[in-house]
Amino acid sequence: MAQLSVKTVESKPPLKRPTNKFTIFMKQIDLQLMVLPALALIILFSYVPMYGIMIAFQDYKVGNSFSSSPWVGFKHFAYFFNSPDFALVMKNTIIISLLKFCIGFPAPIILALMLNEVRRMRFKRIVQTVTYLPHFMSWVIIGGLVGSILATDNGSINMLLQKLNLINEPINFLSVPEYFKTILVSTNIWKEIGFGSIVYLAAIAGVDPSSYEAASIDGASRFKQIYLITLPSIMPVVSIFMILAIGNLLSAGFEDILVLAPNPALRDVSDVIDTYVIRVGVNNYRYSYATAVGLFKAVVSVGLLTMANVVAKRSGNSLW
Amino acid sequence: MKNKRKLVGSVFSTAMALSLVVGCASNNETKAPNEPAKDGNNKVEETAEAPKLYELGKEQLDITLFGNYAWYAATPKWGSEEITKYVQDTKKVTITEVPNGGNNVQKLNTMIASGELPDVIWGERGTDVERLREAGLLVPLDDYIDKYPNLKKWLDPMAANMLRSPDGKLYTFPNWYSNRPYGNAGWVVNKKIYNELGAPKLETTDDLYAYLKLVKDKYPKVVPFESDLAAEGQGIDQIFSAFKENNLSFTRFYAVPEGDKMVSIYKDQGFRESVVYAAKLFREKLMTQDAMTQTRDQVQEKLNNGKVAVYATSNPTVYAMQADAELRKTDPEAGYIMIMPIYKEGLDPSKIFPGTFNKLGWNSAVITTSAKDPEAVFAFLDYWTSPEAMTLQMFGLEGEDGYWNGLEADGVTPKFTEKVKTDPAGLTKLQGKMDPLMWVGNTVFVDDLKAEIQKTLAESERNWATYWQSEITWKTQGDATEFIDLLPNPETEEGIAFQRAKDIWLKVRAQTLYAKSDEEALAMLDKAHDDSMSAGFDKVLVKLAEKWHKNQEIMKGK
Numbered sequence: 001m002a003q004l005s006v007k008t009v010e011s012k013p014p015l016k017r018p019t020n021k022f023t024i025f026m027k028q029i030d031l032q033l034m035v036l037p038a039l040a041l042i043i044l045f046s047y048v049p050m051y052g053i054m055i056a057f058q059d060y061k062v063g064n065s066f067s068s069s070p071w072v073g074f075k076h077f078a079y080f081f082n083s084p085d086f087a088l089v090m091k092n093t094i095i096i097s098l099l100k101f102c103i104g105f106p107a108p109i110i111l112a113l114m115l116n117e118v119r120r121m122r123f124k125r126i127v128q129t130v131t132y133l134p135h136f137m138s139w140v141i142i143g144g145l146v147g148s149i150l151a152t153d154n155g156s157i158n159m160l161l162q163k164l165n166l167i168n169e170p171i172n173f174l175s176v177p178e179y180f181k182t183i184l185v186s187t188n189i190w191k192e193i194g195f196g197s198i199v200y201l202a203a204i205a206g207v208d209p210s211s212y213e214a215a216s217i218d219g220a221s222r223f224k225q226i227y228l229i230t231l232p233s234i235m236p237v238v239s240i241f242m243i244l245a246i247g248n249l250l251s252a253g254f255e256d257i258l259v260l261a262p263n264p265a266l267r268d269v270s271d272v273i274d275t276y277v278i279r280v281g282v283n284n285y286r287y288s289y290a291t292a293v294g295l296f297k298a299v300v301s302v303g304l305l306t307m308a309n310v311v312a313k314r315s316g317n318s319l320w
Numbered sequence: 321m322k323n324k325r326k327l328v329g330s331v332f333s334t335a336m337a338l339s340l341v342v343g344c345a346s347n348n349e350t351k352a353p354n355e356p357a358k359d360g361n362n363k364v365e366e367t368a369e370a371p372k373l374y375e376l377g378k379e380q381l382d383i384t385l386f387g388n389y390a391w392y393a394a395t396p397k398w399g400s401e402e403i404t405k406y407v408q409d410t411k412k413v414t415i416t417e418v419p420n421g422g423n424n425v426q427k428l429n430t431m432i433a434s435g436e437l438p439d440v441i442w443g444e445r446g447t448d449v450e451r452l453r454e455a456g457l458l459v460p461l462d463d464y465i466d467k468y469p470n471l472k473k474w475l476d477p478m479a480a481n482m483l484r485s486p487d488g489k490l491y492t493f494p495n496w497y498s499n500r501p502y503g504n505a506g507w508v509v510n511k512k513i514y515n516e517l518g519a520p521k522l523e524t525t526d527d528l529y530a531y532l533k534l535v536k537d538k539y540p541k542v543v544p545f546e547s548d549l550a551a552e553g554q555g556i557d558q559i560f561s562a563f564k565e566n567n568l569s570f571t572r573f574y575a576v577p578e579g580d581k582m583v584s585i586y587k588d589q590g591f592r593e594s595v596v597y598a599a600k601l602f603r604e605k606l607m608t609q610d611a612m613t614q615t616r617d618q619v620q621e622k623l624n625n626g627k628v629a630v631y632a633t634s635n636p637t638v639y640a641m642q643a644d645a646e647l648r649k650t651d652p653e654a655g656y657i658m659i660m661p662i663y664k665e666g667l668d669p670s671k672i673f674p675g676t677f678n679k680l681g682w683n684s685a686v687i688t689t690s691a692k693d694p695e696a697v698f699a700f701l702d703y704w705t706s707p708e709a710m711t712l713q714m715f716g717l718e719g720e721d722g723y724w725n726g727l728e729a730d731g732v733t734p735k736f737t738e739k740v741k742t743d744p745a746g747l748t749k750l751q752g753k754m755d756p757l758m759w760v761g762n763t764v765f766v767d768d769l770k771a772e773i774q775k776t777l778a779e780s781e782r783n784w785a786t787y788w789q790s791e792i793t794w795k796t797q798g799d800a801t802e803f804i805d806l807l808p809n810p811e812t813e814e815g816i817a818f819q820r821a822k823d824i825w826l827k828v829r830a831q832t833l834y835a836k837s838d839e840e841a842l843a844m845l846d847k848a849h850d851d852s853m854s855a856g857f858d859k860v861l862v863k864l865a866e867k868w869h870k871n872q873e874i875m876k877g878k
Contacts, residue, residue: 062451084855152610153608153614153618175610175834264827264829265834267827285451
């Protein structure tokens with residue numbers, strides 16, 4: 001049953017359909033017109049600016065026009081692949097995004113499942129509000145907050161640990177490369193977990209209550225119900241979000257890393273593609289180079305997205 | 321009925337889609353006319369040939385200004401307080417800031433790309449200015465300088481020559497230009513702690529190390545050595561200065577002069593010693609452990625609470641002055657004092673420079689081709705650097721209840737009132753408030769006035785910053801004029817190599833601080849040297865030396 005309710009979204013209505021495409025279009029003209037603004041938005045702000053990609057193959061200088069810049073082929077790509085930073089940047093990007101994916105992706109699902117079991121509505125609402133509030137704070141604020149909490153001189157965490165006699169000397173949390181990824185990933189989860197769980201809570205709310213009743217009559221425990229009813233029911237939503245998350249694997253983060261790793265000593269563990277682009281490319285006015293690196297990332301991302309979609313297709317929950 | 325609703329829905333959504341398209345199209349149109357800004361130069365020459373001077377106050381003059389620093393904001397807002405209100409009323413000039421949103425580089429990039437530049441860009445000289453000039457976005461000032469009285473009078477002609485761009489023209493209007501030593505870098509000591517510890521000798525790096533250890537023992541809650549934002553080189557640059565004679569802020573180039581050549585800084589004996597020393601302080605917790613991560617607010621909090629024993633940075637006069645005032649409020653014995661620069665035993669203390677100055681000032685304003693009437697903008701800047709305007713900026717409005725009333729016989733020096741003596745705190749506050757608006761400061765004129773005032777005051781009445789400037793910092797800054805504007809253009813091969821070297825530099829400078837042993841720190845420096853060289857830094861060194869010799873020639877008047 002639960003399967004059914006979700007399936008209806010995708011399954012085609014068993015009506016006699018007109019074969020003429022134009023007739024179909026005209027029949028849905030009201031719906032189609034509503035899509036138009038969204039299409040216009042995407043074309044204007046996502047496709048039209050793409051012509052700027054050509055500067056990745058040029059030596060573009062500020063003040064020149066795109067048409068007057070000399071073409072240099074794959075020079076900037078070659079520079080990036082041969083740069084001593086390439087291996088390090090790619091390594092960090094992949095490690096950080098895999099960590100964020102493996103821990104950060106299931107976290108909101110688990111929170112949603114847990115919240116769903118809470119019977120006291122008041123408590124549930126409070127938890128939801130508290131967990132999704134940080135989402136609305138900008139990274140700059142979070143960076144300042146984390147920076148002062150974890151500081152060595154007068155940082156609250158260090159003071160607490162010292163008062164509890166757990167440590168003698170304050171720990172320099174923000175300067176030890178080994179701690180950086182933990183801080184980054186946990187800050188990310190703290191910030192986004194509540195907001196991420198909203199989608200899953202909505203999906204769970206759509207599950208037919210009669211399946212739970214049937215299951216409990218059959219003697220299924222709460223855990224069994226979660227495992228056998230709730231999870232399979234929200235699986236389509238989960239897999240769509242997973243495909244999108246895989247498409248974003250090369251976006252290991254940007255603002256979060258900029259604000260949490262101001263210390264250049266951390267660069268060996270914190271430098272990812274996006275921070276590299278801004279530091280080496282944009283801030284040094286090497287627009288062509290920045291574009292080339294960004295384009296490389298986009299191409300790989302599209303590849304990953306397609307791959308994930310192919311895999312998901314087998315389970316019938318693909319994006320397209 | 322249903323159909324009608326359908327129709328309304330469709331019409332509405334179509335209208336929205338159209339409005340989007342139209343909205344964007346008109347945006348594109350407005351941008352287009354700005355593009356041919358490149359041939360703005362011709363326009364400029366036309367206006368420059370007009371023989372008449374632009375008269376301020378004749379008509380309304382609106383100027384937009386962009387401060388090219390992440391920390392900069394042009395506060396107080398123009399016209400929101402009495403001094404700028406006065407200028408607005410009498411000179412009919414209104415300055416509007418284009419805010420940089422804390423990300424000046426990106427904002428400037430966006431403005432260049434969209435062709436919507438402000439009339440004035442204020443910031444560092446050097447590569448940014450050169451880039452704009454090469455793109456034909458700046459107005460040369462040569463024709464105006466001769467016509468207007470003030471910059472011509474106060475700017476040293478040698479300095480003017482050095483400010484010139486490779487095309488022989490002058491584009492920058494310097495700020496705080498001077499022909500005398502000035503600057504604020506140096507070492508500050510917490511007076512109370514120092515006296516309680518028996519005021520030991522604090523001259524050499526060994527003295528300093530012993531003192532910091534003593535502080536750590538006796539005052540476990542106090543930061544022995546505070547570096548301010550070490551990620552920007554604060555504090556650690558001053559430590560470097562203690563280990564090398566005639567050190568003229570060479571950390572800007574990652575290179576030091578040797579004979580008539582420039583060589584990599586990583587092989588410099590003094591630099592290596594200073595890195596080892598800083599790493600030792602850090603390792604033994606004698607230096608703030610937040611050196612690389614803290615914000616200015618965090619530093620200021622420590623200073624204001626007296627939790628710092630020794631403090632070194634490039635601008636302690638400003639920060640320590642605030643903290644000194646804060647501490648004195650509750651305890652007249654507390655506060656901060658400055659000491660003569662620390663030096664390594666065996667070096668000549670008179671050749672130790674914790675900071676540098678150059679005769680060209682610390683930054684500059686440029687006028688862009690987007691300015692409708694560049695000459696009018698120049699006329700304003702020339703007025704703003706004049707004695708009349710400097711007096712306004714430093715001492716407020718004229719009047720019996722103000723800090724000055726009337727002028728001396730020379731027609732420029734203000735007659736100071738008693739209030740200068742009775743309300744020094746108010747004056748400090750006024751100057752602090754106006755500081756962000758002093759884009760074209762006239763150092764020579766202002767310093768003479770300051771010295772004049774100080775002479776009339778008793779020691780206890782003197783302004784903290786001015787006192788220590790005249791006692792210590794001005795005497796101990798090195799003249800780095802011959803080393804200005806050495807950096808290669810960022811788009812050239814050397815420019816790219818230099819950026820790569822900078823990347824390596826920033827990283828290694830931070831990493832060495834966390835080195836677990838002296839050997840590890842030195843090994844990091846060797847690796848940084850090799851990495852820089854393989855990135856093409858050797859070619860950069862040649863370029864740096866070339867530019868340096870060129871500067872020397874201009875200074876000799878060739």
